[in-house]
Amino acid sequence: MEKSIVHIDLDTFFVSCERLKNSSLNSIPIIIGGGDRGVVASCSYEARKFGVRSAMPIRMALRLCPEAQVIKGDMEYYSNMSHLVTEIIQEKVPVLEKASVDEFYLDLSGMDKFFGCYQWTSEIASTVMKNTGLPISFALSTNKTVSKIGT
Numbered sequence: 001m002e003k004s005i006v007h008i009d010l011d012t013f014f015v016s017c018e019r020l021k022n023s024s025l026n027s028i029p030i031i032i033g034g035g036d037r038g039v040v041a042s043c044s045y046e047a048r049k050f051g052v053r054s055a056m057p058i059r060m061a062l063r064l065c066p067e068a069q070v071i072k073g074d075m076e077y078y079s080n081m082s083h084l085v086t087e088i089i090q091e092k093v094p095v096l097e098k099a100s101v102d103e104f105y106l107d108l109s110g111m112d113k114f115f116g117c118y119q120w121t122s123e124i125a126s127t128v129m130k131n132t133g134l135p136i137s138f139a140l141s142t143n144k145t146v147s148k149i150g151t
C-alpha cells in the first residue's frame with residue numbers, strides 16, 4: 001500500500017510568535033537570537049532577503065541587514081505555542097511525530113479510503129492558523145524526505 005506522509009512546518013516560527021505579541025514587528029526584518037551564543041536562531045523573510053540565515057553570528061547578520069530588529073527570544077513562550085499546535089494536530093490525526101519545536105510528520109496512510117488526505121491536511125492547517133494565528137506550510141507525498149523538501 002502506498003503511504004501518505006505529511007510534513008508540517010510552522011513558517012519562521014519564532015518570528016511568527018513574536019509578531020503575535022507585537023504587530024508592529026510585521027513586515028520588518030527581524031532577527032531572533034543573541035544571548036551567550038550570539039547567533040541567529042531564526043529570522044524573518046524580510047531579513048533573509050539580505051542574506052541573513054539561521055546559525056549565522058548576529059554581528060555578521062547585522063552587517064548584512066543593519067536595520068534588522070534583534071529580539072532575544074523567549075523559548076518558554078515558543079515551546080508553549082508549539083505545544084498548543086501539537087494538541088490541535090493530535091486531536092485530528094492517528095499517527096503524529098513531532099520532529100522539532102516547529103515541525104511535524106503525520107502518517108495518514110489508509111485514511112484516503114475515507115477522506116481526501118490533501119483536504120484533511122488543509123483543514124488541519126487552517127484550524128491551526130485560525131486557533132493560534134501562526135502561519136504554517138505543509139506538503140504531502142509518499143515519504144518523509146519528499147514531504148520535507150516540499151515544505
Ligand SMILES: [Mg+2]
Pocket residue numbers: 009010011012013102
Ligand atoms: Mg519552520
